[in-house]
Amino acid sequence: MKATIYDVAKEAGVSIATVSKVINRTGKISEATRVKVLETMKGLNYYPSVVASALTGKRTETLGLLVPDISNPFFSEIARTIEDRAHDRGMSVIMCSTDDNAEKEKKYIELLQRKQVDGLIVASGFQDKKLLDDLKRNNIPLVMLSLDDPSLDVTTVSVDDYKGGFEAASHLLSLGHRNIAIIGEEVHSSRMRILGFRDAFEVYGEQFDERNLLRTTASLSNGSESVKKFLQQDNPPTAVFACNDLIAIGAIQGARELAVSVPDDLSIIGFDNTILATTTVPALTTVAQPMGDMGNKVVDILIEEIHRSVVTRERILFKPKLIVRGTTKEK
Numbered sequence: 001m002k003a004t005i006y007d008v009a010k011e012a013g014v015s016i017a018t019v020s021k022v023i024n025r026t027g028k029i030s031e032a033t034r035v036k037v038l039e040t041m042k043g044l045n046y047y048p049s050v051v052a053s054a055l056t057g058k059r060t061e062t063l064g065l066l067v068p069d070i071s072n073p074f075f076s077e078i079a080r081t082i083e084d085r086a087h088d089r090g091m092s093v094i095m096c097s098t099d100d101n102a103e104k105e106k107k108y109i110e111l112l113q114r115k116q117v118d119g120l121i122v123a124s125g126f127q128d129k130k131l132l133d134d135l136k137r138n139n140i141p142l143v144m145l146s147l148d149d150p151s152l153d154v155t156t157v158s159v160d161d162y163k164g165g166f167e168a169a170s171h172l173l174s175l176g177h178r179n180i181a182i183i184g185e186e187v188h189s190s191r192m193r194i195l196g197f198r199d200a201f202e203v204y205g206e207q208f209d210e211r212n213l214l215r216t217t218a219s220l221s222n223g224s225e226s227v228k229k230f231l232q233q234d235n236p237p238t239a240v241f242a243c244n245d246l247i248a249i250g251a252i253q254g255a256r257e258l259a260v261s262v263p264d265d266l267s268i269i270g271f272d273n274t275i276l277a278t279t280t281v282p283a284l285t286t287v288a289q290p291m292g293d294m295g296n297k298v299v300d301i302l303i304e305e306i307h308r309s310v311v312t313r314e315r316i317l318f319k320p321k322l323i324v325r326g327t328t329k330e331k
Helices: 005-012 016-024 031-043 073-088 102-114 129-137 161-174 188-203 220-231 245-257 291-308
Strands: 062-067 092-097 119-122 142-145 155-159 180-185 213-216 239-242 267-272 285-288 315-318 321-323
Touching: 005 016, 005 031, 016 031, 062 073, 062 102, 073 092, 073 245, 073 291, 092 102, 102 129, 119 291, 129 142, 142 291, 155 161, 155 291, 161 180, 161 188, 161 239, 161 267, 161 285, 161 321, 180 188, 180 220, 180 245, 213 220, 220 239, 220 245, 239 245, 245 267, 291 315
Parallel strands: 062 092, 062 119, 119 142, 142 155, 155 315, 180 213, 180 239, 239 267, 267 285
Antiparallel strands: 285 321
16 A cells, blocks of 8 residues: 555655655654654655655756656757757656646656656646646756646746737738648647637738637647538638648648649648648648757756755746748639
8 A cells, every 4th residue: 555644754754744844844843753744754655745856855867757748849849859968967867748637747757757767847737736736846857848837826838829820810811821721739838839820810900700710639630630620611711720730731632632732723831830831742831930049048047946945936938939940822
């Protein structure tokens, strides 16, 4: 049976409150008592809901990285950047793919605790915000990546999703497209991209048709099926904005299966500028995220927090860049 805080208190001969103070580094505790409690915790293999390295003051030179789906090229590419940067800074990385599943999130947080990582990079939306709240309350070094959510009181490193969506819409509108569909996701970054896209319509004096908005999850098959739904309507769109490259590539495949030419019959624009964007024929027009800069920055900030034992509260936004290739043209 898994040890509890009550077992630690009984074995160490102290109160539960004393164990809690040792865990949270609060109150006045003698060094002898602190060492005794920590040794008892180690002997009982007890891991509270904080990163273990924060309890002992010892560092393992290891970072934890949580991503929603490593099969998504955006996360695999940025994970490689993070691993390379961490290696250059003398750190290792343990990566976990959560699939945006609450049970997996909890499981991997516990795993990373047992591995005694020095800090966490969270690139997953996180279904259970309480897990993150627990980490914050215990001053665990933590930086959010690609998740610009103001409700989370932690440092975030992301691209300006709103501006990226605005630029995507401006590009298509400038080409004469008005009947434009959006294939998005139910995640914060996608919602901001959609908001920017809609606002561009207002600037151009146009009205976005809400019936042209479809939400799904990121995969080639979902991109394909989504674009087919639009193209089989009575008044199909002449352009599609996919909120990430994976969906955009799927949309190209779906259009091809219906004998719809890209870009002659349908313009498609993606978001991310992953390696996939250059492998399609024609190559994908997309909004680029500076993945290298973002990955380097998130590692540098986290290591600074670890070494200085401080928790920062910054909101770092990188600028997106429109990359025009072959999947968009004038209407």
